[in-house]
Amino acid sequence: MDELMAQFIVEARDLVQGAIDDLLALETESLDVARLDSAFRAVHTLKGSTGLFDLPALHSALHKAEDNLGHVRAGTASLDAPQIDALIAVLEWIDQCVDDLEGGGVVSLQRLERAGPLEAALGVDIETVADGLPPGGAGSIAWALALAARIGGTATVALRYHPHTECFFSGDDPIALLSRMPGLIHLSVEPRAPWPTPDLFDPFRSNLAFEALSAAPLGDVEAIFRLVPDQVEIVPLGAAAVSPPAKPVADDTKTVAMRGLRVDPARIDALLDLVGELMTTKNGLAGLAAATSVLPGGAEISRSIAVAQKDLDRLTGALYGGVLQTRMIPVGQAFRRLPRMVRDLSRRLGKPTDLVIEGDTIEADKSIVDELFEPLLHLMRNGMDHGIESAAERFEAGKPATAKLALQVAREGDHIIVSLSDDGRGINPEHIRAAAIAKGLVSGDRAAALDDREVLDLLFAAGFSTAANVSDLSGRGVGLDAVRTEVARLGGTVSISSRPGLGTTTALRLPVGFAMTQLLIVSVGAERYGLPMQAVVETVRVSHHSVTPIRDNRAFVLRDGTIPLLLLGDLLGLPNTGPSGEMTVLILAIAEQRVGIIVDAIAERIETITRPLGGLLTGMPGIAGTTVLGNGQVLLVLDMAELIG
Amino acid sequence: MSVVLDGKAIAITGNCGVEEAEALMSLLQGNPDASVDVSAAGSVHTALWQVLMALSPRVVGHPLDPFICQWIMPLMRDVHDRNMAT
Incomplete structure (x- = not known):
């Protein structure tokens, strides 16, 4: 598939979705101008994009939809539920066409046959009914976008103000009105018709056309001109400036593509795998430092290795976080x-x-x-x-x-x-x-x-x-x-x-994802398990004398509260060794409750990527995933909430 | 308050209502080379500014009203410059 088509497929889906969202919102909030503009722009851009390919049926249906939305914006048509349905039906059909294009490179014939009825459902051509509307007049916002593009800056609202010819007689003072406009960042004026020769010029008739840009909220600008609504056009710019429909279509696609970088997720996964391996290697340094320290004169080297490991630790952590961030989506x-x-x-x-x-x-x-x-x-x-x-x-x-x-x-x-x-x-x-x-x-x-x-x-x-x-x-x-x-x-x-x-x-x-977790490695009998540090509040030593049996359960008093005690071996169904003497207890906070978990020993702390379980282990209760230790050993990471719950 | 011819220049002073547009126009028609001094202008009705735009004399001075200074005066200069260029 050529690159242009691939890009079209991705963007078309976004645009269809965006337009449908807008239309659904308009169904409840019928006066939301920004939504209407956004739907119009999406349909317009879609239409333009289909023009790049040989898709006349799509182009024609979208053209009709765009016209209808244009009339709604101009106030010459209303957007009722059947009209919204018809528009959404067209957009969903476009979505299906895009599926076809992605699957086989062409839209199926059956699909194309639906174009006629869908287009018909959009209704009669309103353009003929509303004949007499000035071309490029009310419905178009091209002027606003062109103005914003020319002036640039932080404009949020574009205004076009054509005072009535007779407005001076009704006491209007357009410039005084404009002077009250908040956040003004541009003002220009042109004669509406060329100035007549001085002898024919009537100073009491307005021949002025103002254009202005403001950085103030839409509502504030609208409030100023509320008494002359028929003489002004106020267009919220917002996202409008990003993909001006007035521009050629090819430019549209470019603008959209520039906003973000679309990366094949496989590339990010490859990076993630590398980071995982880097971490495993880094964790191996701890063993190396320990091994060197017992060699004659090895203490110095051991310390250096430990320092290098610390640095590596920090860097791999940051690297991992960065890579993961690229995979996070709302x-x-x-x-x-x-x-x-x-x-x-x-x-x-x-x-x-x-x-x-x-x-x-x-x-x-x-x-x-x-x-x-x-x-x-x-x-x-x-x-x-x-x-x-x-x-x-x-x-x-x-x-x-x-x-x-x-x-x-x-x-x-x-x-x-x-x-x-x-x-x-x-x-x-x-x-x-x-x-x-x-x-x-x-x-x-x-x-x-x-x-x-x-x-x-x-x-x-x-x-x-x-x-x-x-x-x-x-x-x-x-x-x-x-x-x-x-x-x-x-x-x-x-x-x-x-x-x-x-x-x-x-x-x-x-x-949330592949969790980079601080793990506490604990041992129960001969087995070792990883426990996410996040849940561990503290570790305490408890004498078995201070444990109170409560029916089948145990509890002990820690400072101000009684804490239930559980044996990790029991939770995992391991042979029961039974608590005796001094016990090592991890205090966990699970669902805002504290619980003590008895383990045989705490081995070490590591930072690692926990992989979700795959294959035969999938769905094994109480196990959050696995991780590979520095020595290549696989460690099961426990999900304590699930294990206890 | 008033639009008067003072030697070679027409001065617009104080607040001017819509009705003074006609006076301004006839002064400008009678003295096409006169410049218009707005340094003492107060609140001036759009109709007068329109006369200035249509007849494009040289407009001089810095009125007290900051909106006029910042936004309207540049428009007047634009119109005048364009007129000179043609």
Whole structure:
């Protein structure tokens, strides 16, 4: 595929997405001029880009869409729900065309056949209806962009002010008005028509056209001219200056490409691997320093090696952080298609639903974010299909007619928690119990013995589907088990909680990325494990006399509080040695609670990259990943929260 | 306050309302070579500035109003210079 096409494919997706986001926002905030401009620009740029290739059908549909948006901007057409639908349908079709282009280099024939109906749905040619509009008049913002480009600087608002010919008679004083304009950075004036000869010149008729740029907020500028709205055009510049539609298309693509550097993730991964190896080598220096120190006269060399290791330590740390930063992207990127999915589903199901997204700027490794969409989509469909009630049912229950889906992201140490909550009917554990027994997933006795949380967990069992009638949405034979498998593959966990009648929350706990962690290496019997230092608050020595047994458990008093004690060997299912004499206890802070973990010994501290588990180890509970020690040994890194929880 | 011919120059002084545009125009038409001194100008209506733009005399002086000084005077000089150039 040629480079231009490859770039078009990447950018077209962004532009389609951006335009759809804008249109969805306009559906609720119909007067958002900036959104409208942004949608218009995106469609315009898309149209221009398709012109570079032999894609007449795409070009024509986009041209129509651009026209329609242009008329909306000019105020000669309105943007109603059917129009938004038609525009979004065109954009989604473009998205599919781009998929085709990426897959086989051409748009499929069936796809192209849809162009006609889509274009027709955009409606009659409004241009003929609104004949008489001055060319390049109100709808165009080319003048504003040209002005901003010419003057440059930090302008946020461009203004064109054509006082009415008769305005002096109505008491207007245009220059006095302009003098009140805040943040003025440019002002020019031209006669609207060439000055007549002095004998024909009427000093009481205005023949002036002003252009101005201001660095003040849009609202402040609008406020000044609120009494002469029909004589001014005020254009917020914002991002407009970045891709001026007035410029030739080729320039557009260039501008976009200049904003960032698109790097093949494989190159970054290769770098990351190298950094990992560098660290392993660096860690090996510690052993070398220890070995030299016992040689005759080796103390001096040993110290030098230790100093060199310190430096290397700092540098590799910085290098690693830098490389990782390039892989971090906001989780919101995985959510971009969700609003239109919710909108689409809420229409199809007849369940009006608002999607509220919080924390979408939190960043995580690209490998995690890229994989987040599928499981979320599935959970969302589930929530809307099964969780959220019909409007009638909601009315009966005294709930607002519009249901709420909340997607929240929070950072918790090295993990992100992505939770999706609905305010629907919740899950009745009894139904799940009955269904699980009916499907033969558990025996009646076993089901009765499960507590509610464990019952909800049955939802994740393979082949579980509780919906009485399978809908075309979520009951497609893919159950929540698919979500759990997917999340486990990413090194995460999924949990569900529900309050009958009030709603259901599904939470995904995922690693932020390949974690560069300070590990504490501890030994239990002959085994050695890595424990993330982050969770360790302190280490203490506890005599076994001061341990109080509480039923099956143990606890001891540390300063002001009682701390439960757990044996790491027990948690890992190792042969029980039992505590005796002086014990080494790590005090961990997990979910804001302190817990003591008894280990046999603390070996050393290292800083390393923890790799998520792969292959057969995938999904092994309590293990966060593996790391390679300086001597080549593989160390299992424990996920204490999971191990204890 | 007023638009008066003072020797070779027309002086615009004080605040001038829209109605004085006509007086300014006839003075300029009668004295096409006169320059216009705005150093004592106060708040001057757009109509007068428009007369100056249309007839493009040489406009001199630094009015007290900073907005006029910074934004309008350069426009007057522009118009005048362009007129001279043609």
